[in-house]
Amino acid sequence: MSELALKIENVCKTYTFGKREVRPLANLNLEIMKGEFVAIMGPSGSGKTTLLNIIGTIDKPTKGKVLLDGVDIAELPESQLYKIRRDKIGFVFQNFNLLPYLNARENVELAMELAGKFKKERLERATQLLTKVGLSGREHHRPNRLSQGEQQRVAIARALANDPAIILADEPTGNLDIKNKQEIVKLMANLNLQHGTTIIMVTHDGHIAARTERVLFLGNGKITKEKKGSHLTEKLFCPYCQAKLQPESKICQNCGKTLQFRRFMGKLTPSNNVNNN
Amino acid sequence: MVKFISLRALIVELVRRSKKLGIMTRAIRNISRRKMRTLIVVIALGFALAMMISLPPGIIANQTAAQNVINGIKSSINNLGSSLSIAATEIDCNLPPTITTNWNSSPGSGPPGSGYFTAQIGGSGASSAVGASSAVKYTTMSLTHYSGINSIVDVNTVVPILQVNEAQGQYDYQIEGIPLNSSLIGNYPILPANITSGRTLQAGDSGVVVLSEDNARQWGVSTGGAVNILGQSFKIVGMHGTSGISDVATVYMSLSDAQTITNNIGNATTLKVFVNNANNVGTVSSVISEAYSGLTVSNSQSLISELSGLQSSSNKQLQEAQNTMSQTQSTAMAEIIVAVVAGGAIVLILMLYTVRERTKEIGTLKALGASNMTILGQFMLEGLLLSLIAGVVGIAIGLVGATNLSTMLLPQVTSPFVGNGAAASTAISVTITPELLLIGLGAAILLGTLGSLYPAWRGARTKPSEAMRFE
Numbered sequence: 001m002s003e004l005a006l007k008i009e010n011v012c013k014t015y016t017f018g019k020r021e022v023r024p025l026a027n028l029n030l031e032i033m034k035g036e037f038v039a040i041m042g043p044s045g046s047g048k049t050t051l052l053n054i055i056g057t058i059d060k061p062t063k064g065k066v067l068l069d070g071v072d073i074a075e076l077p078e079s080q081l082y083k084i085r086r087d088k089i090g091f092v093f094q095n096f097n098l099l100p101y102l103n104a105r106e107n108v109e110l111a112m113e114l115a116g117k118f119k120k121e122r123l124e125r126a127t128q129l130l131t132k133v134g135l136s137g138r139e140h141h142r143p144n145r146l147s148q149g150e151q152q153r154v155a156i157a158r159a160l161a162n163d164p165a166i167i168l169a170d171e172p173t174g175n176l177d178i179k180n181k182q183e184i185v186k187l188m189a190n191l192n193l194q195h196g197t198t199i200i201m202v203t204h205d206g207h208i209a210a211r212t213e214r215v216l217f218l219g220n221g222k223i224t225k226e227k228k229g230s231h232l233t234e235k236l237f238c239p240y241c242q243a244k245l246q247p248e249s250k251i252c253q254n255c256g257k258t259l260q261f262r263r264f265m266g267k268l269t270p271s272n273n274v275n276n277n
Numbered sequence: 278m279v280k281f282i283s284l285r286a287l288i289v290e291l292v293r294r295s296k297k298l299g300i301m302t303r304a305i306r307n308i309s310r311r312k313m314r315t316l317i318v319v320i321a322l323g324f325a326l327a328m329m330i331s332l333p334p335g336i337i338a339n340q341t342a343a344q345n346v347i348n349g350i351k352s353s354i355n356n357l358g359s360s361l362s363i364a365a366t367e368i369d370c371n372l373p374p375t376i377t378t379n380w381n382s383s384p385g386s387g388p389p390g391s392g393y394f395t396a397q398i399g400g401s402g403a404s405s406a407v408g409a410s411s412a413v414k415y416t417t418m419s420l421t422h423y424s425g426i427n428s429i430v431d432v433n434t435v436v437p438i439l440q441v442n443e444a445q446g447q448y449d450y451q452i453e454g455i456p457l458n459s460s461l462i463g464n465y466p467i468l469p470a471n472i473t474s475g476r477t478l479q480a481g482d483s484g485v486v487v488l489s490e491d492n493a494r495q496w497g498v499s500t501g502g503a504v505n506i507l508g509q510s511f512k513i514v515g516m517h518g519t520s521g522i523s524d525v526a527t528v529y530m531s532l533s534d535a536q537t538i539t540n541n542i543g544n545a546t547t548l549k550v551f552v553n554n555a556n557n558v559g560t561v562s563s564v565i566s567e568a569y570s571g572l573t574v575s576n577s578q579s580l581i582s583e584l585s586g587l588q589s590s591s592n593k594q595l596q597e598a599q600n601t602m603s604q605t606q607s608t609a610m611a612e613i614i615v616a617v618v619a620g621g622a623i624v625l626i627l628m629l630y631t632v633r634e635r636t637k638e639i640g641t642l643k644a645l646g647a648s649n650m651t652i653l654g655q656f657m658l659e660g661l662l663l664s665l666i667a668g669v670v671g672i673a674i675g676l677v678g679a680t681n682l683s684t685m686l687l688p689q690v691t692s693p694f695v696g697n698g699a700a701a702s703t704a705i706s707v708t709i710t711p712e713l714l715l716i717g718l719g720a721a722i723l724l725g726t727l728g729s730l731y732p733a734w735r736g737a738r739t740k741p742s743e744a745m746r747f748e
Contacts, residue, residue: 056644082646162646
C-alpha cells in the first residue's frame with residue numbers, strides 16, 4: 001500500500017497568449033499511492049484539468065518531473081506517450097466521449113483494439129467489464145440509446161479495459177443528475193475497493209469529493225489544502241454495536257438505531273448526538 | 278480438400294490476428310452514418326469519373342463520325358471535280374431559240390385579240406410579263422451545214438442533240454434525242470444521270486424511251502409499259518429523276534427516233550462539242566464563233582474555274598473543320614481534367630470538414646492511446662473507401678450511360694449525307710474498354726488518397742490537449 005503510483009515534482013505549466021502569461025501550475029508537488037482514490041477540488045481556472053492532462057500525458061509540463069510507475073513521462077516524446085496513455089492510463093470524461101457510431105461493447109473494445117488485443121479476448125473482456133459496471137444486456141446499444149449515467153458507465157468500463165495503473169476522471173459526474181452522480185461515484189469507489197485501482201478524480205462537487213479517500217484543494221497552481229475523505233464508508237462500524245455498516249444506510253441493520261453522518265469534508269463518522277430513543 | 282481447409286484456417290487466423298480490422302469497421306460505420314456526405318462525394322466524384330471513362334471513347338467515336346462526314350464531303354468534292362473536268366471540255370452550240378408566251382389572264386388584261394404570240398429573245402420583253410407562262414422553242418439546224426466543226430483542231434467529237442418541246446393537252450414536255458452510239462454515250466455525259474427505275478438508254482436502242490417520273494405520273498404509265506408520243510408507240514425501259522430543272526419533263530430517246538417523229542430528219546438543235554483539253558475550250562469556242570457567226574456558243578469555263586476555286590476553298594475549310602475537331606478534343610480533355618480535379622477537391626473539402634467535425638473524437642482516440650499512424654490510417658481509409666464507392670458508381674454510370682453522356686456533353690456531328698439530302702446528326706456508339714475501367718478505378722483510388730492525405734495528416738497531428746478542448 002505504500003508503493004508510489006505517481007510522483008509529481010516541482011511541476012510548472014505556463015501558457016503564453018501573446019504578451020500575457022498564464023500559469024495554471026506553479027511548482028506543484030504531489031504523491032499518490034497505489035490503490036488511492038483521490039479527489040482534486042478547486043475553483044475554476046485553478047489548474048485542475050491542466051494537472052489531470054499532464055498526468056494523462058495529454059499535455060506536457062513546462063518544467064518538473066512526472067513519475068508514473070517510476071517513469072518520467074514529462075521527458076518522453078509523443079512517439080512513446082501514446083503507449084503510456086494506452087497501457088497505463090484510463091480516462092473518464094465529463095462528456096463521456098463515447099464514439100457515437102460504435103455500440104457499448106465496441107466502445108469498450110476500441111481501447112483494447114488499440115492495444116492490439118485479439119477479437120476473442122476483446123469480446124470476452126468487454127462483456128465482463130460491462131457486466132461489472134451494471135450494463136449486462138446493453139452491450140449492443142449505441143450511446144444515443146443509453147442514459148447519461150449508462151454512458152458514463154460504458155466510459156468507465158472503457159477506461160478499465162487495458163487494466164491501467166491509474167484512472168483519471170475529469171468531472172465524471174459533472175453532467176449527471178443527483179441519482180446518477182451517486183451511482184457513478186459508488187461504482188468508482190467499489191472498483192477502487194475491490195480491485196485496488198488508483199483513481200484521481202477532478203470534481204466541483206463537495207459531496208462527491210467527500211466520498212474519496214483524500215481530497216486535495218488546488219489554488220494558484222499549488223495544492224493548498226488536503227483533507228481526508230469518507231471513502232472508507234464500507235469499513236465503518238456502528239458506534240453502538242460495532243456491527244459493519246451498510247454504505248449510505250441511515251439505520252444500523254444490527255441494532256436498528258438511526259445513524260446520522262457528518263458528511264462533508266471529513267471522515268464520515270456516525271455522530272453521537274442523535275437521540276435514539 | 279485438406280489444402281482448402283488449411284487455407285481457410287489460415288484466412289481465419291489472419292482475420293483474427295488482424296489488429297487493424299477495427300479501423301475498417303469504423304470507416305464503414307462512418308461512411309454509412311454520414312449519408313449526406315457520402316451521397317455528395319459519390320455523386321460528384323462518380324460523375325467526374327463517369328465523364329473520365331466515357332468521354333475519351335466518346336471523343337474517338339465523335340471524331341470517327343466527323344471524319345466520315347469529312348471523307349464523304351471530300352470524295353463528293355473530288356467526284357464533282359472529275360465530272361467537272363469532263364464537263365469542262367464541253368462547248369454547246371445552238372441557234373437562238375424562240376419563246377412562246379401563253380397569256381392565261383382574264384379578258385381585258387394583256388395583249389388584246391389573240392391568246393398567243395411569238396417573240397424573239399431580247400425582243401419586246403413580253404416574256405417577263407405578269408400572268409404569262411413561257412415555253413422555249415429550240416431552233417433546229419442542219420447537221421451537214423455545221424460538219425466543219427468536227428475538223429477544228431483540238432475537237433474530239435461533236436454530239437448532235439435534238440430537243441423539241443411538245444404539249445399534250447395542258448402538259449408541256451420535251452423530247453430529247455441522243456445519238457445512241459457506244460463510243461459517244463460511253464465517254465461523254467449525254468445520258469440522264471439519275472435513273473430511278475429500269476435502265477438507261479443503250480447503244481443501238483430504238484423504239485424505246487427513258488422518261489421522267491413527272492411524265493410517268495402525268496401519263497399514268499410506268500417502266501415496262503408503253504407510251505404514245507406524237508402517234509408513235511414507245512416501250513418504256515426506264516425512268517429518271519430530276520438532276521436539274523431542265524429535265525423535269527424530258528423524254529429521252531434515240532436521235533433517229535426523235536428526228537423521225539418530229540419531222541427533223543438530218544437536223545439537231547444543239548451541238549455538244551467536246552474538246553481534248555479543258556484549257557483549249559476558250560480557243561475552240563472563239564474559232565467556232567468566228568466560223569459560224571449565227572451560232573450561240575457557250576461553255577462552262579468561267580463556272581468551272583469558279584467551282585474549282587470553291588473546291589479548293591472547301592478543302593481548306595474541311596481542314597479547318599478537322600483542326601477545330603482536334604481542338605474540341607483538347608477542350609473536352611480539359612473539361613474532364615476540371616471535373617476530376619473538382620471531384621478531388623470535393624473529397625478534400627469534405628474530408629477536411631469531417632476531420633474538423635471529429636476533432637473531439639480524435640482527442641478521445643488519442644487519449645485512449647491511438648498512435649498518429651492509427652488516426653492517419655483511419656481517415657485515409659475513410660476517404661479511400663468513399664472514393665472507391667464513387668469510383669464503382671462512376672464506372673456503373675459510365676457503363677450504362679457512356680453513349681448518352683457523350684452525346685449530351687460532346688458536340689453533335691451533323692452529316693449532310695443522311696436521309697434524302699436532309700442533314701441529320703450522326704448517332705455515335707461509345708464502348709468502354711476494360712483499360713478505361715481500370716483507369717477509372719485507379720483515378721478513384723488516387724483521388725481518394727490525395728484528397729484525404731492532407732486532412733488525415735492534419736487530424737493525426739492535432740495535439741490531444743487541443744482536441745480535447747474542442748467543442
